[in-house]
Amino acid sequence: xxxxxxxxxxxxxxxxxxxxxxxxxxxxxxxxxxxxxxxxxxxxxxxxxxxxxxxxxxxxxxxxxxxxxxxxxxxxxxxxxxxx
Amino acid sequence: xxxxxxxxxxxxxxxxxxxxxxxxxxxxxxxxxxxxxxxxxxxxxxxxxxxxxxxxxxxxxxxxxxxxxxxxxxxxxxxxxxxxxxxxxxxxxxxxxxxxxxxxxxxxxxxxxxxxxxxxxxxxxxxxxxxxxxxxxxxxxxxxxxxxxxxxxxxxxxxxxxxxxxxxxxxxxxxxxxxxxxxxxxxxxxxxxxxxxxxxxxxxxxxxxxxxxxxxxxxxxxxxxxxxxxxxxxxxx
Numbered sequence: 001x002x003x004x005x006x007x008x009x010x011x012x013x014x015x016x017x018x019x020x021x022x023x024x025x026x027x028x029x030x031x032x033x034x035x036x037x038x039x040x041x042x043x044x045x046x047x048x049x050x051x052x053x054x055x056x057x058x059x060x061x062x063x064x065x066x067x068x069x070x071x072x073x074x075x076x077x078x079x080x081x082x083x084x
Numbered sequence: 085x086x087x088x089x090x091x092x093x094x095x096x097x098x099x100x101x102x103x104x105x106x107x108x109x110x111x112x113x114x115x116x117x118x119x120x121x122x123x124x125x126x127x128x129x130x131x132x133x134x135x136x137x138x139x140x141x142x143x144x145x146x147x148x149x150x151x152x153x154x155x156x157x158x159x160x161x162x163x164x165x166x167x168x169x170x171x172x173x174x175x176x177x178x179x180x181x182x183x184x185x186x187x188x189x190x191x192x193x194x195x196x197x198x199x200x201x202x203x204x205x206x207x208x209x210x211x212x213x214x215x216x217x218x219x220x221x222x223x224x225x226x227x228x229x230x231x232x233x234x235x236x237x238x239x240x241x242x243x244x245x246x247x248x249x250x251x252x253x254x255x256x257x258x259x260x261x262x263x264x265x266x267x268x269x270x271x272x273x274x275x276x277x278x279x280x281x282x283x284x285x286x287x288x289x290x291x292x293x294x295x296x297x298x299x300x301x302x303x304x305x306x307x308x309x310x311x312x313x314x315x316x317x318x319x320x321x
Contacts, residue, residue, distance in 0.1 A: 048153075051306070054299070054302070054303060054306075055303060055306050055307065055310070058247060058303040058306075058307065059307075061247060062243045062246070062247055065243075065246050065247050065250035065251070065254075066243075066246065068250050068254055069246055069249075069250055072253065072257070
């Protein structure tokens, strides 16, 4: 019974951890929008703009990835089951 | 669900039990493949390049140009390291296409690469600023920021490695979840063969295996270049 509660709580926790995905989504969308504006203004610099945008997006993604790693640990490693 | 870490087997070397994991085996396969590819592309080089040689020249020129644009002329010595990292990372993720477990879906791999970059950054920083300047850099802009600076020092390799690992492993998990859902759907529809799994996973594979693999290899190398390039600038210039 206790085990079931811990497993259920871990699954819910993993789901909540994945909510962290929406922050990077907003951030990357904003960056992509700005990059589109920049390409529209200066089409000849599109290579450099795309490169910079991708690196910026990758950095903005980190928080989402942290949330995802926490979710993975909760789902597949079940650290709390040993605590019983 | 059976999303697992890499399998491993143990070998007995001089009384020590050494664990050889799937990642190591796949890694050596990739090393052998890249070596064979490069030898094939560059053997018997001519002044007027053949088709094979043109491909090799294209790779070298592209990497050199990227390093020159990002790190400047002083840091051209890093170009071979970056090219190696890029090739290894690219094939390490693309190997998922032929059914092997992607090497980069194991956190050990990406952490190793991130630590390589991390120590290179510190070495460059010490070389450019001297050991005194390096230590003084922690007290910038004010002295009581020192703990925060030390924490942010160790965060950079962690975020660098988690980013690559998370993207590839995440793709793997999502593809697997979709497979489970579609198999369940086929069973619910009463089909004896899981027909619903045709088609949709292929689209996901194009994004997660092809696009994400190329993107993450590029981003990993790009961020390594940015970190090393900014560490190699001394304060006076």
